[in-house]
Amino acid sequence: MHRLNHALWNLGFKWLARWFSHVSRWLTGIEIHPGATIGQRFFIDHGMGVVIGETAEIGDDCTLYHGVTLGGTSWDAGKRHPTLHNNVVVGAGAKVLGPITLSEGVRVGSNSVVTKDIEKHSTVVGVPGRVIHHSDTSQKKRDAVAEKLGFDAYGATRDAPDPVATAINKMLDHIHAMDEKMETMCSALKQFGAEIDVAILPDLDECAISAATDSKDEAKKIETN
Numbered sequence: 001m002h003r004l005n006h007a008l009w010n011l012g013f014k015w016l017a018r019w020f021s022h023v024s025r026w027l028t029g030i031e032i033h034p035g036a037t038i039g040q041r042f043f044i045d046h047g048m049g050v051v052i053g054e055t056a057e058i059g060d061d062c063t064l065y066h067g068v069t070l071g072g073t074s075w076d077a078g079k080r081h082p083t084l085h086n087n088v089v090v091g092a093g094a095k096v097l098g099p100i101t102l103s104e105g106v107r108v109g110s111n112s113v114v115t116k117d118i119e120k121h122s123t124v125v126g127v128p129g130r131v132i133h134h135s136d137t138s139q140k141k142r143d144a145v146a147e148k149l150g151f152d153a154y155g156a157t158r159d160a161p162d163p164v165a166t167a168i169n170k171m172l173d174h175i176h177a178m179d180e181k182m183e184t185m186c187s188a189l190k191q192f193g194a195e196i197d198v199a200i201l202p203d204l205d206e207c208a209i210s211a212a213t214d215s216k217d218e219a220k221k222i223e224t225n
Helices: 002-010 014-028 137-149 163-191 204-224
Strands: 043-045 063-065 069-071 095-097 123-125 130-133
Touching: 002 014
Parallel strands: 043 063, 069 095
Antiparallel strands: 123 130
C-alpha cells in the first residue's frame, strides 16, 4: 500500500496519497507518510505503532520492530527525518529522531533514543543512545557463533551492557588468544623434533554453541514447569 501511496505522492496526487495512507494506517496500525522513501526487502515485525516520517529514507534489507518511530525534531522545511542505510535493525520501542544517518549494519537496542549519526556496524543502546561497540576482529568471531545460533531479535544483542556477559566475552577473547599462542609454540617445538602428546580439545566455538543450546533447553524446562 505504501508503494502505491508513494507513487501517487510523487505524481502530485498528495491529497489522495494521504487519504490512502490513513486507510492503510487504520487497517494495519502502521503509519507511513507517503513521502517516505523505502528500499527493497523492508520488513516490519509486529508492526503496531510503527511511525515513519515524510522525509525518512530507508535502505535495503532493513528491519523495524513494533513501536519504532522514525520521527522529526522540528517543523523546519527540508530533511527532518532519519536516513537508514542497508541492513539496519531497530529494536522494539526505539525512537530515531531528526535528520541523522544510521550507517550500514547498525543495530539499535529496544527502547533506545537515537539523535546522532551512527557509524556502520555499531550497536546503540540507552537513553540517550550510546554506542557500546564498533565492529572489530573479536566481535566478528562472536558474530560468527551468533549467526549459527540464529537471528538476535529486537536489536537486543549480547553486547548490551551486562557485566556478566561482558566478562565472559573478555574471557573468551583471552582464551582464543592463548589457544593461538599455544598452537604456535607447539608447531615451533615440533620443528626441533620434540614429540608433543596433546589431547584433542573441543573447539571453542563448539563449546559456546553447546553452552548456549543447553541454556535455552534449561529455560524452556523452567517455562514448562
